[in-house]
Amino acid sequence: MTTVGECWTIDVVVPDSGDPPVHERLLVEPLPEVHLRLKLSPALVGGAAAGDIVQYDQATATIQVVSRSGNVCVQMYHRGISTAALAQIEGQVKHAGGSVDGCDSHMLVLTFPVTAGFSSIESYVQALSVALVAEWMFGNVYDPSGEPLGWWT
Known part of the structure; x- marks a missing residue:
């Protein structure tokens, strides 16, 4: 773990990323009882979003969500975004x-907060993906086998 102001960074292995595995550095806020709050949604690590409280296993470089924040993570892969387009987004x-x-x-x-509604989030992101010629997925809605996690119910 590395300290960044009041926050730390942790290196988390991206599941099924190959050998050697890929790691993603996540910005976290330390909390009592060895828990951490994700400050930003992950780009590659699935199953979590900004605000979620996680437990970090340094030996395996993995996280386990302890408590959900009510946020939905969207990960989008694009060919490039202009500064003006990013400001608009x-x-x-x-x-x-x-x-x-x-x-x-x-x-x-x-x-996005889950209270925005999945249909609204999906409509916006789908339109954005068409405009950017991009692919996207929810980062914390489905498990690795494609089953809904159901944390929002």
């Missing part, structure tokens, strides 16, 4: 109560 996502948690040359990570 940030405004639209913020208007829906969400945030852009990460963006690089091929990846965009969005977080």
